[in-house]
Amino acid sequence: MHFLVTNDDGVKAPGLLALSQTIRELGKVTVLAPDHNWSASGHVKTMYRPLRVKPVRLADDMPAQESDGAPSDCVALSVLGLLDEAIDFVVSGINPNANLGHDLTYSGTVTAAMEAAISGLPGVAVSLDAPEYHSGPLDFSAAARVAAVIVKEVVRNKIPKKILLNVNVPYLPFEEIKGYRITRQGLRVYRDKLIRREDPRGRPYYWIGGKAPTGIPEEGTDVGALSAGYVSITPVSMEMTAYGCMENLQSWNFSHK
Numbered sequence: 001m002h003f004l005v006t007n008d009d010g011v012k013a014p015g016l017l018a019l020s021q022t023i024r025e026l027g028k029v030t031v032l033a034p035d036h037n038w039s040a041s042g043h044v045k046t047m048y049r050p051l052r053v054k055p056v057r058l059a060d061d062m063p064a065q066e067s068d069g070a071p072s073d074c075v076a077l078s079v080l081g082l083l084d085e086a087i088d089f090v091v092s093g094i095n096p097n098a099n100l101g102h103d104l105t106y107s108g109t110v111t112a113a114m115e116a117a118i119s120g121l122p123g124v125a126v127s128l129d130a131p132e133y134h135s136g137p138l139d140f141s142a143a144a145r146v147a148a149v150i151v152k153e154v155v156r157n158k159i160p161k162k163i164l165l166n167v168n169v170p171y172l173p174f175e176e177i178k179g180y181r182i183t184r185q186g187l188r189v190y191r192d193k194l195i196r197r198e199d200p201r202g203r204p205y206y207w208i209g210g211k212a213p214t215g216i217p218e219e220g221t222d223v224g225a226l227s228a229g230y231v232s233i234t235p236v237s238m239e240m241t242a243y244g245c246m247e248n249l250q251s252w253n254f255s256h257k
Contacts, residue, residue: 008108015094018140031064043111044070071112090116093126101188142174186221
């Protein structure tokens with residue numbers, strides 16, 4: 001198979017290097033990733049400026065390509081014909097922090113896999129539940145091995161069209177991870193606040209800041225699985241219709257008269 005490996009942290013990120021090395025054992029790998037960090041960029045389609053792509057090499061000397069577009073742009077470029085050979089599968093990551101609950105709407109890691117699903121390709125997004133603040137390099141080796149396990153199962157069993165898998169891996173040695181759980185999206189708790197400052201000329205500017213998000217570790221959720229030491233695998237559908245609301249809405253008196 002021909003795998004596209006991408007991320008939202010930039011082509012030189014260590015998580016992407018670890019992922020590409022592991023997926024390389026499963027088939028042909030093409031790396032096309034952003035040329036800078038697009039964390040929390042959400043689902044982007046760049047249509048009002050040209051996109052640039054140029055060759056680079058990863059730290060292990062593997063050839064790769066970088067784009068000035070978003071993670072989802074990298075997938076779209078690959079699907080629409082940038083590459084000489086069509087891709088069969090998109091793997092995105094490894095993000096250094098978990099993507100849980102409503103993070104999915106913000107995460108460039110996850111929305112790259114969403115772009116794959118929209119295009120009818122299997123997509124897997126992989127994130128590591130590392131501490132928000134840490135010293136020294138992170139160890140992505142366990143998450144990379146987990147990604148390989150999951151990708152092999154997807155290849156073997158297939159997943160329905162328009163479905164992606166959002167994978168979150170506890171920050172533990174591979175041998176200490178308890179196993180794999182199929183989960184639903186949990187409840188993410190955000191503590192955002194607006195920080196107002198002034199530049200040297202007295203003009204205001206703003207940061208959206210606050211403490212790192214936490215989550216409620218309910219049984220059956222991605223948050224709960226991670227807190228218990230399990231890999232969380234959440235199937236995510238691109239069919240986002242809220243069917244439970246349709247009957248109620250149909251009873252409303254919509255009228256333009």
